[in-house]
Amino acid sequence: MTAYHPLTEAEAVDIARSLDNLFSPGTELTCNEIGDGNLNLVFHVTEPATGKSVILKQALPYAKVVGESWPLSLDRARIESEALIVQGRLAPGLVPEVYLYNPDLALTVMEDLSDHTIMRKGLIERIVYPRFADDISTFLANTLFFTSDLGMNQQEKKLQLKSFINPDLCKITEDLIFCDPYRDADTNSFEESIRDEAEALWSDGALHLEVALLREKFLTSTEALLHGDLHTGSIFARPDSTKVIDPEFAYYGPMGFDIGAVIANLLLSFAAQEHWSGDEAARKEYRTFLTGAVQGVWSGFESKFRALWNEHGSDPMLQRAPGFQDLYMKRLLQDTAGFAGAKMVRRIVGLAHVADIDTIPDAAVRERTQRLALAIGKTLIKRGRQTESIEQIVDIAVSETAQ
Numbered sequence: 001m002t003a004y005h006p007l008t009e010a011e012a013v014d015i016a017r018s019l020d021n022l023f024s025p026g027t028e029l030t031c032n033e034i035g036d037g038n039l040n041l042v043f044h045v046t047e048p049a050t051g052k053s054v055i056l057k058q059a060l061p062y063a064k065v066v067g068e069s070w071p072l073s074l075d076r077a078r079i080e081s082e083a084l085i086v087q088g089r090l091a092p093g094l095v096p097e098v099y100l101y102n103p104d105l106a107l108t109v110m111e112d113l114s115d116h117t118i119m120r121k122g123l124i125e126r127i128v129y130p131r132f133a134d135d136i137s138t139f140l141a142n143t144l145f146f147t148s149d150l151g152m153n154q155q156e157k158k159l160q161l162k163s164f165i166n167p168d169l170c171k172i173t174e175d176l177i178f179c180d181p182y183r184d185a186d187t188n189s190f191e192e193s194i195r196d197e198a199e200a201l202w203s204d205g206a207l208h209l210e211v212a213l214l215r216e217k218f219l220t221s222t223e224a225l226l227h228g229d230l231h232t233g234s235i236f237a238r239p240d241s242t243k244v245i246d247p248e249f250a251y252y253g254p255m256g257f258d259i260g261a262v263i264a265n266l267l268l269s270f271a272a273q274e275h276w277s278g279d280e281a282a283r284k285e286y287r288t289f290l291t292g293a294v295q296g297v298w299s300g301f302e303s304k305f306r307a308l309w310n311e312h313g314s315d316p317m318l319q320r321a322p323g324f325q326d327l328y329m330k331r332l333l334q335d336t337a338g339f340a341g342a343k344m345v346r347r348i349v350g351l352a353h354v355a356d357i358d359t360i361p362d363a364a365v366r367e368r369t370q371r372l373a374l375a376i377g378k379t380l381i382k383r384g385r386q387t388e389s390i391e392q393i394v395d396i397a398v399s400e401t402a403q
Contacts, residue, residue, distance in 0.1 A: 040057055040058060042058075090146050094243060134300055194374070260343060291397065336387075337392075357373065
């Protein structure tokens, strides 16, 4: 079983059985392929007698969402495994434990998180996650600071950067987020009811300038090791626990991209409450939770990041230059706003949408939600470089909703 091939469920069981000290010798194991993502096979192997279980994730050599006409490097499985190990060391308890990486099969075996819920599903069900903002801000502050020039040896960072060159998956991001939504691209996907919105994106020169600046930063900035795809479908959550999964898009890039991705997905859920909250009172209540989470993610991140910088800063010049930290954090907030907007826009008119909005059954409500998400996203992009506080980001969402 050394040569690469897509695994069968029986082979997944054999691999799981070979793991030390996980399953009882000779016990019955069951397996289901549960992958519903775009790029991988995912197997859930369980020991019915004890309830012990494990996840096996195998990269496919093509984009599952498109097919074999879109080839992808299997090296992303190594990147994901190594990223999880780095993140687990820097943010313990906030990612699944890795048990095994098999490079020949592009396979990672990891802790099963079936006692958690994919956060996107939880938000659709209007679950409140009181720990989320604190947990995810800890994850962001620790993983971004300690993989940046601020918090690690700068020569070691250059060597680590080399290990996380991720051209295939970066290409997906570069095209699907920072290019295709702003032109009549074959990969775009949107309903005819909002064609006018899509065509407006293609001709909006002021918007194109801001997106070009974001694209350039994504292409050229190597601030820290990013998760690279940190949306609510890549987070398992319970009210008392948060776990970040799926860092196969990991690479060294601009910190605001990860923070913005989290905020974008909270705001997509905010827009989707047009349907998921049954009445105005319920809608106001859950939107208050979501905007509070947006504020909590940034404010928690900022305070923790500054504290890490003050205590563990590795560069004496960056540490003592008067006002540098404040300028850095202001720029990072502005990046966060712009990237959040770009992530929202692509989820409405680009390839690969979000269930929060696509599963709204009423076409008129779905259209209203799509237009609201686009309005928030475009405004975040256009005002990103003028952002002074997280409250301004929340105010954009609230004011666009009121119009």
